[in-house]
Structures are given as C-alpha cells and as structure tokens.
Amino acid sequence: MHRLVTMLATTAATLLIAATPVAAITYGEPDAGEHPYVGFMIFFDPSDPGWFSCSGTLLDADTFLTAGHCTFPVGTNGTETDPPTPGGNDVWVTFDATDVLAGWPARADYPDEASLYAARSAWLNANPDYTKGLAIPDPNYDDFSGFPQNFDVGVVQLNAPRPMATYGVLAPLGTAEELAGSPSGRNSALVETVGYGIQSIQPHPMEVDSRYKSTSRIVEVNGSIARGGNLHTLNNPSAIGGVGGSCFGDSGGPVYFNGELVAVTSYGYTANCRYLGGYQRIDVDVTRNWVTSF
Secondary structure: OOOEOOOOOEEOOEEOOOOOOOEOOEOOEEOOOOOOOEEEEEEEEOOOOEEEEEEEEEEEOOEEEEOHHHOOOOOEOOEOOOOOOOOEEEEEEEOOOOOOOOOOOOHHHOOOHHHHHHHHHHHHHHOOOEEEEEEEEOOOOOOOOOOOOOOOOEEEEEOOOOOOOOOOOEOOOOHHHHHOOOHHHHHHOEEEEEEOOOOOOOOOOOEOOOOEEEEEEEEEOOOOOOOOOEEEEEOOOEOOOEOOEOOOOOOOOEEEEOOEEEEEEEEEOOOOOOOEEEEEEOOOHHHHHHHOOO
C-alpha cells in the first residue's frame, strides 16, 4: 500500500472497510464544539483501490488544510489518470461532529468496486452535510520518498463555501522551536491534537466516528528523525506526557498550541498508535508559503 512509509512509520489515514469507520483521537474526549472548523474528509483512491478517511482544518470558507498523503493520489470521477496526476475530485468533507458516516453503503452489499464507487459517491453527493472538493497536494510531496523531509501537506478546495464564525488560525513561524527549546521547555509544551481517527487499537479498536481532542507533549523538533519540518509528540499517556495522541484517520488533523495551528498529523511509528506521533509542521517557511498561497 502506498501509505507505507517505513517498517515502523506509517501514515495515519484510515481505510474504510466496514459500514462505519473507526474514529477518535487516542485516549481523548469529545471535542464538544471547541473546534467546529475541524472536519472529516473521505476520498476514493483508485490505485489501491479503496476509500480512506482523514481529518483537516478549514482555514477560510473554501480552503481545507490536511495532509499531503490524503490528497495524492485521489481519483477523478472514480478513475485514475494515465499517467497518475496529483489530486483529484473524489473527495468530500463534512464538519458534523458525530456519526459522520451513518448510513454509509456497506462493501458487502455490492459485487464489485465500480458498483460500490457508484453507490458511495451518490450517497455523498446527495448528503447535504458533505461538500465535494478538489484535492491538491504540496507539489514537493512524493509519498515519503525523502523521509524525514516529507512535505506532507495538502489542501482541499471546496466546490462550495462553508462559512463559519471562526476558522483555523496558523501559528507564527518558529512556534515549535520556541515551545521546545530545551528539555524543560518540552515538558511544559502541551499541545492539542484534534481529529476523527481511531481512539485505541488494543484490546479492540474503538469506533466512535466523531470529532475528538487530546493532549500530548513535544518530544523532538529538530533531531535526527524530526528534521525537514517534522514535529514528534509522545503518544503514550503519562503524568508528564499528556493524555493521548493521534492514530489512523487523524491524518491531516491539526496540532494546536494556545489555539493556533502548529502542524498537521502525518505518520506514526507503531501499529498500535503508541510511542511517537509524527506531524508535518506548518510553522516553517517550506510549508507555510505554499499553504498561504491559497
């Protein structure tokens, strides 16, 4: 699968196999309306083929910030271009807080991928809670080929505006360094992750399909495996480590400090979403310049 980064680092998109997705930030709590501009996105990837879910943040009425691997490759009307091109229009976004896939057509009810695509795309197009868009990855994104310099950021330009009272606000450049300038600084740098991903893997995946939030602490900003615009946080709940982190389906979801967006969820190092969470920073020139061009 193209979402494999290394033997230990995998991206955090969720493959939708069952009638409903697995959902929620690990060991977190319901968002309870704190981040109404954080949304759930679903897209069709014809190269696998399969349906995947991610999270993201609305920056203005029609610009939805997410991860690069959530925007490439995305199908165009159910098909793959030849040669493959970045992005596509088989992507839909909702800002509902709970039960985002209630009534989702089940795979078992359709004999092949074509009929399943037709049913699911029709369901999404008819659902007033969803807005279709165009997926656009950072032009430097190349499926983690240069790990750890990933450029794992993408945008979905919505076909219709979704006006809100508030939108996601980007943190000033260099915020992560200021938070984690020393070990003592890291211990006081509690960040908040938000998304619709799996809450726990063991003993069983927790399926909530709702927006959750959690807290974790910065472990590394510019170390050997965090260079290139990455940020690592501790996914293990602890007295000084915060209460949780991110998991599959949280890809593209925001990492906040004091209400400002520092990074988006990118990858993890274990299959059970423990140890470290990896995030693509938005507070560095290499990604900020591209994101603000929208």
